[in-house]
Amino acid sequence: MPLHRYRSHTCGALREADIGQTVRLSGWCHRIRDHGGVLFIDLRDHYGLTQVVADPDSPAFKLAETLRAEWVVRIDGKARRRPAGTENADLPTGQVEIYIEDIEVLGAAGELPMPVFGDQEYPEEIRLKYRFLDLRREKLHSNIMLRGAIIDSLRARMKAGGFFEFQTPILTASSPEGARDYLVPSRVHPGKFYALPQAPQQFKQLIMVAGFDRYFQIAPCFRDEDARADRSPGEFYQLDLEMSFVTQQDVFDAVEPVIRGVFEEFGKGKSVTPNFPMIPYAEAMTKYGSDKPDLRNPIVMQDVSAHFRGSGFKIFANILANDPKGAVWAIPAPKGGNRAFADRMNSWAQGEGQPGLGYIFWREGEEGGAGPLAKNIGPERTKAIADQLGLGIGDACFFVAGKPKDFVRFAGLARTKVGEELNLIAQDRFELCWIVDFPMYEWSEEDKKIDFSHNPFSMPNMDVDEFLALDPNDHEKLLAMKAIQYDIVCNGTELSSGAIRNHRPEVMKKAFAIAGYDESVLEAKFGGMLHALSLGAPPHGGIAPGIDRIVMLLAGEENLREVVLFPMNQRAEDLLMGAPSEATPKQLKELHIRLELPKK
């Protein structure tokens, strides 16, 4: 039987049982070792690596000597057993090699801007510009395959849970709240624009109003905001889902097994939280200084204001005396009880723009506590602090003071920093939790008014009649009320955000009125949705886990670019495709657009 044009086997297929066969392989020259008299090539394709070998007796020897890294070649030859002692136990194909009888160059390669072989790190700019080379490399190649497998698994789990997959529009209308939109000019309607969806939020709610009951989608989302390591510029994917006739607990019961399931399936043996604890937002902020706490870090902060009120440490005592909202929080640092560590943390804090970081540490012979702060408040107060926090000899504690809302972000950073510095963060687990009871509203310092804390689609967690009767000027009550909104957090990364939606038009109008939005604004921006809700809308809710972040955690990566096929750089440019790019005058004319570029 004639051989296939390109291959009889893949580069990962051959085993001892194939010895003696004439085979044909095609792939990339991964690594070439030329010994003069004998020449080895590791031939690589998607499936693996096979060693092919030539010596001067081979008719292809002369050609083999001209091959270079990353050339694509077809190799014909005989599969044979490697000589005793030269097997490679690290390769599945390591028992065999191909003796080359014929070579065809299918695609030559010039000098490479970055090698495919090895695990040397390269700058982002080169990696992104030559993404196709980077993707040949083992790590990235396997990350992308992992991504595909995770998405398959998510999809299968959702279908098994009775969810059905829908597609929603990409060209749609601008959304009233949230991030900056990507706009697409309309040719047919001069001066008007489509927006790319920041999430299929309104569509999935409309799907519920349309009676489909359980929706999901591997949904692309577009937001024109600046990037972070865990926030792709431009676009990202969510496992978007929505359910009708559900309470918060029903959503949790549907989603938690899916998330836990993929973490267990792809977590490479790392432990996964068996039941996600529910942590109220306010508790997360006071204990961990963050609404996305890393629960692998055992440090729990505590309020220790009482021990500093009227104490000899005037800075803290004055804060507490002069500001009714003032507080002192403690960040315990077990086993951190030495001056070098305390000083290092203090300089770190100064580098973060803080005046410093107060500390006490306890060491042998100084049971009363050491450090300037301990001296100022005296041994009794120092002991009381140690007792409250359960600290003793060998431990330390750091303190932040002021208004909690001003220092909480820094306190959370300090908690993380202490955990990292003292190696307290367990690396072998995925710690997941629900954050619940988010505030419905917050005070906008910029606009000097009450505004939605997260999004305007959430149902207030309050009796409807009571909510409708709320006084928009009762700021204290408004700022204290919660929305039925929740997040999933894993190892300090926010994985998803969801809510039971506000499906009652009168509640929606009231919610917007409280935030100072006139009913006409609501009608103009949100009219379609509002009408849908007034023509028989079921109670519904959902959530949208971020797929890129899930894959990032499961791949053990710290940057989303490592799990996205063709990512953009931090300035939202695609260096490979050259996007964004200028439009031609003809295109602009058709779109009725005249450019007014910033002066340079």
Place this chain on the structure above:
RNA sequence: GGGGGCGUAGCUCAGUUGGUUAGAGCGCUGCCCUGUCACGGCAGAGGCCGCGGGUUCGAGUCCCGUCGCUCCCGCCA
């Protein structure tokens, strides 16, 4: 928009207090090598030290500006 880090050979990096002709590894070119799997050995080519200005007898090194990449803050329903 703001702050930190980085920018030296195709790539990864070193480069002392400012002082001769700017170095190493990988890659590339040539030669040698019959069992390697990060093969080995010899020789060679390859530099606007991001760019512009300044200080100096002399700048990769110090100062100012600027550009690029990145991390963070702002921003992110």
